[in-house]
Amino acid sequence: MNHVLIVEDEDFLVRALKDNLVSEGHSVAVAMDGEAVFDELKKKKPNLILLDLLLPKKNGFDVLKEIRQSPEWQLIPVVILSNLGEDSEIKKALELGANDYFVKSQHPIQEVIEKVREYLEGKGSTKVGL
Amino acid sequence: MKTSYHKLKNFINTPFGVILLVAAVVFGVEVLVMEFLFVFVPVIQASVPPIAFNFLDAVILTLAVSPALYFLIYQRIHADAEKLRKITESAQDAIIVMDNHGRVSFWNEAAETIFGYTKTEAIGKELHKLIAPEKSLNAFNHNFKGFQETGEGPILESVREVMALRKGGEEFPAELAVSALPINGTWHSVGIVRDITARKKRENLLRERERELTEVNEYLRNKEAKEQALLASLGEGMISTEIGGEIITINRVAEEMLGWKEAELVGKKLIEAIPAISETGNIIPPENRVCLNVTAGACVGPLTDDTSAFVKKNGESVPVAITTTPVIIGGKCSGAVIIFRDITNEKELEKTRRDLLSLASHQLRTPLSGTKWLIETLQREIHGTLTEKQGEYLTQIYKINERMTNLVHDMLGVLRMEGDINPAKIEPVSIQTLFGVITETLGNVAKEKNITLEISKTAESSIDTDSLLLRNILECLISNAINYSNEGGAVLVETKRDGADIVFSVKDSGIGIPADEQRQIFQRFYRATNAKTFDTKGTGLGLYIAATLAKKIGAKLTFESAEDAGTTFFLRLPASAK
Incomplete structure (x- = not known):
C-alpha cells in the first residue's frame, strides 16, 4: 500500500483528495500547515507528497526547500497543488525541486489522481518547465 | 564805433x-x-x-x-x-563764396563736381536758387536779410547736415559749414559743402545691420528664455552632457530629485557624479550603465532604462525611468541629453498590483477548485450511487463552476496583461516544444469533445518571439476552435513560411462568425450571438486577450469565417528578430 502525504490547509480540498486517494487504495496522511508536514514525515515516510504553497506557519516553498535539503526525504516525489498560477511562482517551485505543478482550479481531480498513480508506479516524469 | x-x-x-x-x-x-x-x-x-x-x-x-x-x-x-x-581747388569739399547779395562769387572745382555746375554757370547766380531745395528757401530768405546787415545768422559757425540740390534736380545729403566773411564793409559768406551721400549710405547700412543684429539678439534672447522656461517647467529631470559625459546643465527638477545643485555637478562626469544601483540594490559598474553608450560619444539612441535607481547626494536612491538621447549637430555626435523621471510610485503600484493579482487569483480559485473536486468526488460515486437526476444536476453545477473558473482565469489574464508594463521578450522559441506544451494542455479538452486536434508538421524549427505570449495566443485560438466546433469535428493547426514571416493558422469546422459581427469580435467581452447560444461558458475575453498579446509581440491576427462554415485564424509574425 502506497502512502501519500497531503499538505493542504483547506478542509474541503483535503476531503476531496483524501476520498479519491483512499478509494484508489492508498493510505493517506494529512498536514494542515507547513510545520505539521515534518511531524507527519517523521511518523511515516510517504511515497509521494501533494503540497500546497500558501500554508499557515511555513509556506510551501520553504517546506519544499527543506525536504529537498534533507538526506532522508529528498528523493520523495513532490507534486505542487496550488492556486498560485503566476509563471514566476511555477518556475520557482520547479527550480526548488518540485516534480510537478497543478493549478487546482484548472485541472479535474481525476488528472491529479492519474498523476499520483504515475508517480507511485514509478512512471512519473519530472517536468522541467512549462 | x-x-x-x-x-x-x-x-x-x-x-x-x-x-x-x-x-x-x-x-x-x-x-x-x-x-x-x-x-x-x-x-x-x-x-x-x-x-x-x-x-x-x-x-x-x-x-x-x-x-x-x-x-x-x-x-x-x-x-x-x-x-x-591751389588749396581750394585741391579740396574734396565744395568751397563756395556768396556775396552780400546772395550771389555766387567763388566756386571751386569740387563744387563743380558735386553740384554739376561749371564755374561759368555758377558765378554770379543766386546761390540758393542754384543749390538749395525748394523747401529750404523760405528759411534762407527769412534769415538772409539779417545776415546781410549784421553778418550773423542761425547756421553760422556750426557744421550741420542739410539736403542739397544737384544740377538736374537730384537731392543729396550734404554737410555744410558756413562762416561769415566781411569784404569791403559788406557781409559775404563762405560755405564748405561735403557730399555725404556715400557716408549716409554707409551709415544707413550700418544702422540696418545694427537693427538686424538687435533683432537677431532679441530673437536669440527670447529663444533662450523660452528654452530656459521650457527646461525649468519640464516635469522631468534633465541633464545634458558633453561628448565625454561631462555634465553641462541640469534642470531644476533634476536638482530637486537628486539633491545636487547645478553648480556642484557641472563639468563632472555624469556616471561618476551620479551613481546608479540595480533593482537588486547593487551599484551598477560604470561600464554597464545604460546611458554610457551615448555619453561616451557613440551616437546610438535614444536608449531607455527603467530598471535602475539614481543615488542621491544624501545617499538615498530614487528609482528612475531614463531616456538617453544623443545630441547630433551637423551629423556629429556632440553630447547627450538624459531625461529621467521618478518612478517610485509606479514601482510601488506595480508591486501592489502583482501582490493583489497573486492573492486574488488564489482566493478566487480556491473555493472554485474545492467545488470542482468535491463534485467530481461525488460523480465518481465513492460515497454511493447517484440517481439519474442527482447526476444530471451535479453535471449542471460542475458546468456553472467551470464557467466561473474560466471567467476568473480570463479576467485575471486581462488584468495581468493590461497592467504589464514590461516589453515582450525576444528569444528563439522552438516550435516543436511549443506545440508539445499546447498539445499537453489542450489534447484532453479536444479528446473529451471527440474532436481531432491535428497539428501538422512543419519545416520551421524556431521563431524569435516571446514564448509565453505566443503560447497564450495559440492556446486561446485553439481552445476557441475546439469550443466552437461540434462534437466529432476537427481542428487543424498549420505553420507556414511566407517570406520573412511565419504564419500560424488554426482552422476549425465550427459554427463560424456571423458576417455582420466580425468587426466586433476582438472587443472586450464581446460574444457573437451564435457563440452565446452554442457555448454558455465563454467569457468574451479570449480573442480580446489574443489580439492584445499579438499586438504586443508585433504579430498580425486576422481571420476568415462564414457562419456555419468554420473559421480560420491567422497569426503572422516575423520569423527572425534581425
Whole structure:
C-alpha cells in the first residue's frame, strides 16, 4: 500500500483528495500547515507528497526547500497543488525541486489522481518547465 | 564805433586803400629821414650845411617808391591768393563764396563736381536758387536779410547736415559749414559743402545691420528664455552632457530629485557624479550603465532604462525611468541629453498590483477548485450511487463552476496583461516544444469533445518571439476552435513560411462568425450571438486577450469565417528578430 502525504490547509480540498486517494487504495496522511508536514514525515515516510504553497506557519516553498535539503526525504516525489498560477511562482517551485505543478482550479481531480498513480508506479516524469 | 572801424578796415582792404596806405607810409618815412638829415648831420659834421626839407622832392620820391612797394606787396598778396586757389581747388569739399547779395562769387572745382555746375554757370547766380531745395528757401530768405546787415545768422559757425540740390534736380545729403566773411564793409559768406551721400549710405547700412543684429539678439534672447522656461517647467529631470559625459546643465527638477545643485555637478562626469544601483540594490559598474553608450560619444539612441535607481547626494536612491538621447549637430555626435523621471510610485503600484493579482487569483480559485473536486468526488460515486437526476444536476453545477473558473482565469489574464508594463521578450522559441506544451494542455479538452486536434508538421524549427505570449495566443485560438466546433469535428493547426514571416493558422469546422459581427469580435467581452447560444461558458475575453498579446509581440491576427462554415485564424509574425 502506497502512502501519500497531503499538505493542504483547506478542509474541503483535503476531503476531496483524501476520498479519491483512499478509494484508489492508498493510505493517506494529512498536514494542515507547513510545520505539521515534518511531524507527519517523521511518523511515516510517504511515497509521494501533494503540497500546497500558501500554508499557515511555513509556506510551501520553504517546506519544499527543506525536504529537498534533507538526506532522508529528498528523493520523495513532490507534486505542487496550488492556486498560485503566476509563471514566476511555477518556475520557482520547479527550480526548488518540485516534480510537478497543478493549478487546482484548472485541472479535474481525476488528472491529479492519474498523476499520483504515475508517480507511485514509478512512471512519473519530472517536468522541467512549462 | 565798431562800424566805423570795420569801414576803415574794409577800405584799407581795397587796392586804392592799399596804394594810399603805402603812399602815406612812404611819405611819412621820407619826412622822418629828411628831418633826421636836417637836424643831426650838421651836428655831427659842422662843415655840412643843413638840408632843407623839399616837399616836391618828397612827393616825387613817394610817387617813385610807392608803386615799387605796392608791386612788392601785391606780388606777396597774389602769391598768397595763388596758394589759396591751389588749396581750394585741391579740396574734396565744395568751397563756395556768396556775396552780400546772395550771389555766387567763388566756386571751386569740387563744387563743380558735386553740384554739376561749371564755374561759368555758377558765378554770379543766386546761390540758393542754384543749390538749395525748394523747401529750404523760405528759411534762407527769412534769415538772409539779417545776415546781410549784421553778418550773423542761425547756421553760422556750426557744421550741420542739410539736403542739397544737384544740377538736374537730384537731392543729396550734404554737410555744410558756413562762416561769415566781411569784404569791403559788406557781409559775404563762405560755405564748405561735403557730399555725404556715400557716408549716409554707409551709415544707413550700418544702422540696418545694427537693427538686424538687435533683432537677431532679441530673437536669440527670447529663444533662450523660452528654452530656459521650457527646461525649468519640464516635469522631468534633465541633464545634458558633453561628448565625454561631462555634465553641462541640469534642470531644476533634476536638482530637486537628486539633491545636487547645478553648480556642484557641472563639468563632472555624469556616471561618476551620479551613481546608479540595480533593482537588486547593487551599484551598477560604470561600464554597464545604460546611458554610457551615448555619453561616451557613440551616437546610438535614444536608449531607455527603467530598471535602475539614481543615488542621491544624501545617499538615498530614487528609482528612475531614463531616456538617453544623443545630441547630433551637423551629423556629429556632440553630447547627450538624459531625461529621467521618478518612478517610485509606479514601482510601488506595480508591486501592489502583482501582490493583489497573486492573492486574488488564489482566493478566487480556491473555493472554485474545492467545488470542482468535491463534485467530481461525488460523480465518481465513492460515497454511493447517484440517481439519474442527482447526476444530471451535479453535471449542471460542475458546468456553472467551470464557467466561473474560466471567467476568473480570463479576467485575471486581462488584468495581468493590461497592467504589464514590461516589453515582450525576444528569444528563439522552438516550435516543436511549443506545440508539445499546447498539445499537453489542450489534447484532453479536444479528446473529451471527440474532436481531432491535428497539428501538422512543419519545416520551421524556431521563431524569435516571446514564448509565453505566443503560447497564450495559440492556446486561446485553439481552445476557441475546439469550443466552437461540434462534437466529432476537427481542428487543424498549420505553420507556414511566407517570406520573412511565419504564419500560424488554426482552422476549425465550427459554427463560424456571423458576417455582420466580425468587426466586433476582438472587443472586450464581446460574444457573437451564435457563440452565446452554442457555448454558455465563454467569457468574451479570449480573442480580446489574443489580439492584445499579438499586438504586443508585433504579430498580425486576422481571420476568415462564414457562419456555419468554420473559421480560420491567422497569426503572422516575423520569423527572425534581425
